[in-house]
Amino acid sequence: MTLPISRTAEQIAPFRVMKILGQAKTLEAEGKDIIHMEIGEPDFPSLACVHRAAMKAAEQGLTHYTPTLGLPSLRKKLAQFYRSFYHAKVAASNIIITPGSSSALQLVLTAILNPSDQVLMADPTYPCNRQFVELLHGKVKAVPVDADTQYQLSLKLLEQHWSKEIKAVMVASPANPTGTLIEQDALHDMAQFLSERDCYLIVDEIYQGLVYDRPAESILAQRDLPDNVIVINSFSKFFGMTGWRLGWTVAPTHLVDVLDRLGQNLYLSAPTPSQYGALAVLEEDALTELEQRRQIFQQRRDRLHSAMQQAGFNLKTLPQGAFYLYWDISQWSRDSEQFCADLLQATGVAITPGTDFGSSQGNHYVRLAYTSERIEEAVERIQAFVRTLHA
Numbered sequence: 321m322t323l324p325i326s327r328t329a330e331q332i333a334p335f336r337v338m339k340i341l342g343q344a345k346t347l348e349a350e351g352k353d354i355i356h357m358e359i360g361e362p363d364f365p366s367l368a369c370v371h372r373a374a375m376k377a378a379e380q381g382l383t384h385y386t387p388t389l390g391l392p393s394l395r396k397k398l399a400q401f402y403r404s405f406y407h408a409k410v411a412a413s414n415i416i417i418t419p420g421s422s423s424a425l426q427l428v429l430t431a432i433l434n435p436s437d438q439v440l441m442a443d444p445t446y447p448c449n450r451q452f453v454e455l456l457h458g459k460v461k462a463v464p465v466d467a468d469t470q471y472q473l474s475l476k477l478l479e480q481h482w483s484k485e486i487k488a489v490m491v492a493s494p495a496n497p498t499g500t501l502i503e504q505d506a507l508h509d510m511a512q513f514l515s516e517r518d519c520y521l522i523v524d525e526i527y528q529g530l531v532y533d534r535p536a537e538s539i540l541a542q543r544d545l546p547d548n549v550i551v552i553n554s555f556s557k558f559f560g561m562t563g564w565r566l567g568w569t570v571a572p573t574h575l576v577d578v579l580d581r582l583g584q585n586l587y588l589s590a591p592t593p594s595q596y597g598a599l600a601v602l603e604e605d606a607l608t609e610l611e612q613r614r615q616i617f618q619q620r621r622d623r624l625h626s627a628m629q630q631a632g633f634n635l636k637t638l639p640q641g642a643f644y645l646y647w648d649i650s651q652w653s654r655d656s657e658q659f660c661a662d663l664l665q666a667t668g669v670a671i672t673p674g675t676d677f678g679s680s681q682g683n684h685y686v687r688l689a690y691t692s693e694r695i696e697e698a699v700e701r702i703q704a705f706v707r708t709l710h711a
C-alpha cells in the first residue's frame with residue numbers, strides 16, 4: 321500500500337528548470353561540453369567579505385537564533401542602504417529579515433490571504449508565486465501579458481481584470497523571466513488603484529540593483545505611497561548570495577506583528593551566520609565590487625542581445641534588468657520543453673522552457689540566462705540547431 325500525500329501537495333507543479341539542470345548535469349558527467357544558461361543565479365561566488373564576516377561570527381559563537389524579525393543591526397543597516405542607494409526613507413522597524421525572499425513571499429501571502437481569495441499576477445511570471453498561492457488554497461488569476469506592455473501588468477490591465485475577490489496583485493520589476501521593468505509612476509498608479517479597493521500590491525524587487533542603462537529604483541522612494549504596498553527583496557541576486565538563504569520584506573506597519581508571529585512559528589529566525597555575512601555585503605567596498613559585477617551583467621546582456629540579432633532572431637524587448645532574455649521560438653517550435661530538451665541533447669546549450677513561467681504562451685517561449693561568459697558560442701550553437709528545424 322502507498323501511504324497518501326495531501327491533495328494540495330499532489331497538485332504542486334515541478335520547477336522545470338530543475339529537470340533541465342538535472343539532464344545537463346548528467347550529460348556533463350558523461351563528458352559532454354555544456355553551456356549553462358538555464359540557472360537563475362549569478363555564476364560569481366559570494367564576496368570574500370561575506371565569507372570572512374560569517375566565519376568570524378561563527379568563531380565568536382554567534383550561531384544561535386536571532387530575533388524572528390532579524391538582527392537589529394542588519395535591519396538598521398538595510399534602512400540606511402535604502403536611504404543611500406534608493407533615496408528612500410524606510411524605518412528599520414518595517415524591515416523583516418527572512419530565509420530567502422521565498423520565505424518572505426510565503427509569509428506575506430499567509431498573512432493576507434483567506435481560502436478562495438484571488439491573487440492577480442502576470443503570465444509569464446516567477447513560477448513559485450503560483451504555487452505559494454495554491455498552497456494557501458487561494459486562487460491564481462493569471463493575466464496574459466505580451467511585448468505591448470513589456471510583459472508586465474499595467475493599470476489598464478488591472479482595470480480590465482478587476483474583481484472584488486482579488487486580494488493581492490503580485491509584480492516583479494525587473495521581472496523573471498523577461499528582465500523588463502515597470503516604470504515607477506505606473507507602479508504608483510497601480511498601488512493607488514488597488515489601495516482604493518482594499519487590495520495589496522506586492523512588489524518583488526529581488527532583481528533591483530541589477531538594472532541597466534538607468535539607476536536602480538525602489539517603489540519605496542515614492543512620496544505618498546499608500547500602505548497597501550509590500551516590498552520583497554533578497555540577498556540572492558544583486559548581492560550574489562543565493563546559497564546563504566537570506567531575504568527580506570518591507571511591510572506596512574499594520575502587518576509587522578502578524579508577520580513576526582508567523583515567522584516565529586514557521587522558521588524561528590533566518591540563518592544567523594548569513595545575517596552577519598549580509599552586514600558585510602552592505603559596506604561601501606562590497607557595494608563597489610557588486611557594481612563591477614552589475615557592469616559585467618550589462619555587457620553580457622548587450623553581447624547576448626546583439627549576437628541573437630546578428631543570428632537573425634527576432635527579439636521583442638531589450639531586457640532592462642536581471643539576467644534573463646525571453647525569446648519567442650514559435651517560428652520553430654510550439655513545444656518549448658521539447659525544444660529545450662532537443663537543443664540540450666544536440667548542442668549542450670541548457671536553457672529553460674517558457675512553460676515554467678506561464679501557460680498562455682509558455683510553449684512558444686524559452687528563457688536564456690546570461691549567467692555564463694560563453695554567450696557568442698551558445699548563440700552559434702543555437703543558430704546551427706534551429707537551421708536543422710523546419711521554419
Ligand SMILES: Cc1ncc(COP(=O)(O)O)c(C=O)c1O
Nearest residue numbers: 360420421422446496554556567
Ligand atoms: C522573481 C523572483 N522572486 C523570488 C525568488 C526567490 O529567490 P530567493 O528565495 O533566493 O530570495 C526568485 C528566484 O529566482 C525570483 O526569480
